[in-house]
Amino acid sequence: MADLTKLSTAGIDGVSANRCAYITENFAGEDLGKVDACYIASDGKVYKAVSSQVTISGIADFSGFTNRVVPSGQPVTLFGAGAIFGYASALTPGQYLYVSNTAGKLSDTKIASADLPVAKAIDLKNIIVARF
Numbered sequence: 001m002a003d004l005t006k007l008s009t010a011g012i013d014g015v016s017a018n019r020c021a022y023i024t025e026n027f028a029g030e031d032l033g034k035v036d037a038c039y040i041a042s043d044g045k046v047y048k049a050v051s052s053q054v055t056i057s058g059i060a061d062f063s064g065f066t067n068r069v070v071p072s073g074q075p076v077t078l079f080g081a082g083a084i085f086g087y088a089s090a091l092t093p094g095q096y097l098y099v100s101n102t103a104g105k106l107s108d109t110k111i112a113s114a115d116l117p118v119a120k121a122i123d124l125k126n127i128i129v130a131r132f
Contacts, residue, residue: 017067
């Protein structure tokens with residue numbers, strides 16, 4: 001398993017940001033980084049996604065990605081299915097990506113057998129979000 005290293009220029013594609021699913025009206029429960037994988041907890045706050053935080057089905061909990069740095073307590077928008085992000089270098093096009101066991105990161109392999117991909121590499125540096 002390998003966590004992907006985000007580009008220093010990681011960010012959302014402006015066209016996809018206008019057309020993708022997104023969630024607003026929540027607040028950060030911790031400091032969130034730019035293009036962090038996140039989930040909404042039962043307290044209604046947004047936290048960095050980590051493979052050990054799972055849904056009822058045992059799948060890593062995931063709600064979307066941030067598009068900017070968000071300090072704890074501040075409003076956050078999460079971008080989901082259909083959003084395209086510049087994320088890493090040397091991705092393998094077509095490769096599925098999963099919530100990592102490192103909070104907020106993506107992994108190129110499943111952590112648990114029940115895990116579903118949250119994104120897919122569409123070229124050497126861009127990903128498309130596959131689900132909420």
